[in-house]
Amino acid sequence: MALNIKPLSDRVVIEPAAAETKTASGIYIPETAKEKPQKGTVVAVGKGNKDHDMTVKVGDEVLYGKYAGTELKLEGKDYLIMREDDILAIV
Amino acid sequence: MALNIKPLSDRVVIEPAAAETKTASGIYIPETAKEKPQKGTVVAVGKGNKDHDMTVKVGDEVLYGKYAGTELKLEGKDYLIMREDDILAIV
Amino acid sequence: MALNIKPLSDRVVIEPAAAETKTASGIYIPETAKEKPQKGTVVAVGKGNKDHDMTVKVGDEVLYGKYAGTELKLEGKDYLIMREDDILAIV
Amino acid sequence: MALNIKPLSDRVVIEPAAAETKTASGIYIPETAKEKPQKGTVVAVGKGNKDHDMTVKVGDEVLYGKYAGTELKLEGKDYLIMREDDILAIV
Amino acid sequence: MALNIKPLSDRVVIEPAAAETKTASGIYIPETAKEKPQKGTVVAVGKGNKDHDMTVKVGDEVLYGKYAGTELKLEGKDYLIMREDDILAIV
Amino acid sequence: MALNIKPLSDRVVIEPAAAETKTASGIYIPETAKEKPQKGTVVAVGKGNKDHDMTVKVGDEVLYGKYAGTELKLEGKDYLIMREDDILAIV
Amino acid sequence: MALNIKPLSDRVVIEPAAAETKTASGIYIPETAKEKPQKGTVVAVGKGNKDHDMTVKVGDEVLYGKYAGTELKLEGKDYLIMREDDILAIV
Numbered sequence: 001m002a003l004n005i006k007p008l009s010d011r012v013v014i015e016p017a018a019a020e021t022k023t024a025s026g027i028y029i030p031e032t033a034k035e036k037p038q039k040g041t042v043v044a045v046g047k048g049n050k051d052h053d054m055t056v057k058v059g060d061e062v063l064y065g066k067y068a069g070t071e072l073k074l075e076g077k078d079y080l081i082m083r084e085d086d087i088l089a090i091v
Numbered sequence: 092m093a094l095n096i097k098p099l100s101d102r103v104v105i106e107p108a109a110a111e112t113k114t115a116s117g118i119y120i121p122e123t124a125k126e127k128p129q130k131g132t133v134v135a136v137g138k139g140n141k142d143h144d145m146t147v148k149v150g151d152e153v154l155y156g157k158y159a160g161t162e163l164k165l166e167g168k169d170y171l172i173m174r175e176d177d178i179l180a181i182v
Numbered sequence: 183m184a185l186n187i188k189p190l191s192d193r194v195v196i197e198p199a200a201a202e203t204k205t206a207s208g209i210y211i212p213e214t215a216k217e218k219p220q221k222g223t224v225v226a227v228g229k230g231n232k233d234h235d236m237t238v239k240v241g242d243e244v245l246y247g248k249y250a251g252t253e254l255k256l257e258g259k260d261y262l263i264m265r266e267d268d269i270l271a272i273v
Numbered sequence: 274m275a276l277n278i279k280p281l282s283d284r285v286v287i288e289p290a291a292a293e294t295k296t297a298s299g300i301y302i303p304e305t306a307k308e309k310p311q312k313g314t315v316v317a318v319g320k321g322n323k324d325h326d327m328t329v330k331v332g333d334e335v336l337y338g339k340y341a342g343t344e345l346k347l348e349g350k351d352y353l354i355m356r357e358d359d360i361l362a363i364v
Numbered sequence: 365m366a367l368n369i370k371p372l373s374d375r376v377v378i379e380p381a382a383a384e385t386k387t388a389s390g391i392y393i394p395e396t397a398k399e400k401p402q403k404g405t406v407v408a409v410g411k412g413n414k415d416h417d418m419t420v421k422v423g424d425e426v427l428y429g430k431y432a433g434t435e436l437k438l439e440g441k442d443y444l445i446m447r448e449d450d451i452l453a454i455v
Numbered sequence: 456m457a458l459n460i461k462p463l464s465d466r467v468v469i470e471p472a473a474a475e476t477k478t479a480s481g482i483y484i485p486e487t488a489k490e491k492p493q494k495g496t497v498v499a500v501g502k503g504n505k506d507h508d509m510t511v512k513v514g515d516e517v518l519y520g521k522y523a524g525t526e527l528k529l530e531g532k533d534y535l536i537m538r539e540d541d542i543l544a545i546v
Numbered sequence: 547m548a549l550n551i552k553p554l555s556d557r558v559v560i561e562p563a564a565a566e567t568k569t570a571s572g573i574y575i576p577e578t579a580k581e582k583p584q585k586g587t588v589v590a591v592g593k594g595n596k597d598h599d600m601t602v603k604v605g606d607e608v609l610y611g612k613y614a615g616t617e618l619k620l621e622g623k624d625y626l627i628m629r630e631d632d633i634l635a636i637v
Contacts, residue, residue: 005154005180005182006181006182007179008146008147008178009176011179011180013180044180050143055372055411056372062372063369063436063445072179085373087372088372088434089369089372089408089410090369091369091438096245096271096272098270098271099237099238099244099267099269099270100267102270104271135271137271161270163245163270165273186364187363188363189361189362190335190357190358190360190361190362191358193361226362228362229328232325254336254361256364263336278544278545279544281511281517281539281540282510284543286544317544319544323506323508343543345518345543347546415596416595416596417596419593420554426554427551427627448554449554449555452557454551454552454554455550455552461636463601463602463608463630463633463635504598505597505598505599525634527634536609536635
């Protein structure tokens with residue numbers, strides 16, 4: 001189900017993964033990040049801007065810096081909105 | 092009714108939503124933002140500049156950072172004027 | 183009567199409005215700005231530069247940030263000279 | 274009489290006006306600037322650079338920021354050398 | 365065996381070398397870096413961006429600044445993810 | 456006699472003038488600069504770079520900021536090496 | 547003998563000269579730099595990047611700022627790796 005949100009410019013909305021989750025490829029998030037996961041799923045992607053073409057797509061599992069983004073509550077759930085450049089990698 | 096204000100450059104005038112409002116798409120603003128809402132409606136849009144083409148339109152409901160913009164009183168009501176890049180997303 | 187001053191580059195000379203003025207469009211300046219008005223009339227406009235084409239014209243009523251510009255006394259009256267980018271909007 | 278000095282790049286040499294001078298157009302410099310005038314006459318102009326074409330000419334009377342430029346003694350007189358962008362306006 | 369991770373933009377994933385390792389070419393890492401090695405092997409490389417074409421390849425042994433990058437645990441092992449510009453040299 | 460030094464990029468090597476020197480054009484350096492003169496002769500010039508074409512030539516007498524450049528001893532004499540943009544004017 | 551190291555981007559590896567060395571052209575390094583020489587020989591050069599074409603070559607004797615670069619031990623000897631722009635001049 002798509003969220004009714006259109007991030008502006010080079011921004012991306014991410015649904016943070018629950019702590020201690022293990023992905024199919026066996027990637028663990030570091031233990032010190034349990035309270036605030038650094039892994040999540042992209043749920044909305046902006047159109048980019050003159051300086052930045054977007055790389056991630058909705059559904060991508062991504063790693064991001066511990067303090068990246070702004071918290072957002074959408075339909076009762078917590079999300080993060082951040083610039084794509086704050087995303088470290090697709091996993 | 093259109094406001095008699097023309098924001099310069101990449102600026103946008105926003106009418107902040109009343110706190111605790113629930114939108115059609117069911118988006119709540121975070122409870123910690125009750126005193127100063129982070130959601131609002133675009134009421135005026137600048138023409139952009141050489142580095143920035145405008146994306147939002149009058150009437151768009153937008154989310155913006157808690158400390159974004161400058162307060163402005165127009166015709167007895169409170170508004171915010173900010174650069175479009177301070178807007179996080181259209182909802 | 184035009185002032186005998188040519189602002190350089192992207193600068194604009196503004197005659198600050200008297201405090202508590204109400205414009206034709208009913209715009210009030212915020213009460214906290216009574217001592218130092220944030221509204222004024224453009225009295226001279228520079229030619230812009232390579233990075234900035236000018237938007238405002240002499241006679242435009244404009245809003246500007248509370249601490250924008252440098253004070254200037256011309257023919258016994260107080261003016262402000264600021265870069266056009268410090269002007270928030272034309273009202 | 275031209276000074277034997279060629280300012281580099283976008284620099285300008287200015288002869289500061291004596292304090293409390295009143296120009297033909299009736300412009301006074303602010304009283305608080307008596308010790309260090311903010312008005313002067315351009316006596317030498319650089320050739321500009323890739324980012325900046327020069328606007329002022331030798332002989333122009335200009336206003337500049339109170340702390341702009343570097344003091345310089347040429348042939349026994351005090352001058353200021355500053356970047357043209359520190360000049361606010363031609364009066 | 366390739367890691368299931370795609371670094372974004374100009375980022376690179378590095379497997380830090382164990383401390384006190386001596387390479388084929390006889391390069392030692394400085395003794396003061398024993399706790400946190402400054403040498404490692406590239407295990408994943410981003411696609412670069414508009415401002416940066418990538419130089420290193422998977423398998424390259426590289427030297428990097430002591431405080432470069434963000435720690436990451438992938439499949440139970442510790443890695444670093446950093447921008448390629450934080451890599452000093454290929455050895 | 457040319458010095459055996461090639462300044463890199465937009466750098467210039469300057470031989471500082473002895474304090475209290477009076478040039479042919481009658482320019483004095485300010486008295487407060489006696490310990491560290493702000494006037495000197497260009498003895499070597501770099502080739503410039505993508506952003507900066509060189510203006511000064513070997514032999515030019517120049518004025519420079521009091522704290523500009525790095526001190527250098529060449530063949531027993533003191534010189535300064537600085538970026539050309541730290542030179543204020545040719546005198 | 548060439549070192550087995552390829553500096554990335556606009557970086558250069560330098561072998562610092564022993565303190566108090568006098569070059570063929572008679573250049574002394576300043577006495578205050580005895581502990582940490584500011585003169586050295588280029589032993590490896592990067593390929594440059596989009597903003598910077600390389601000027602120095604392996605074998606060039608160069609002067610560099612006292613605090614430039616990162617120390618590196620290669621094959622038991624101390625080197626410095628720095629950006630070419632930290633090199634002041636070829637001597």
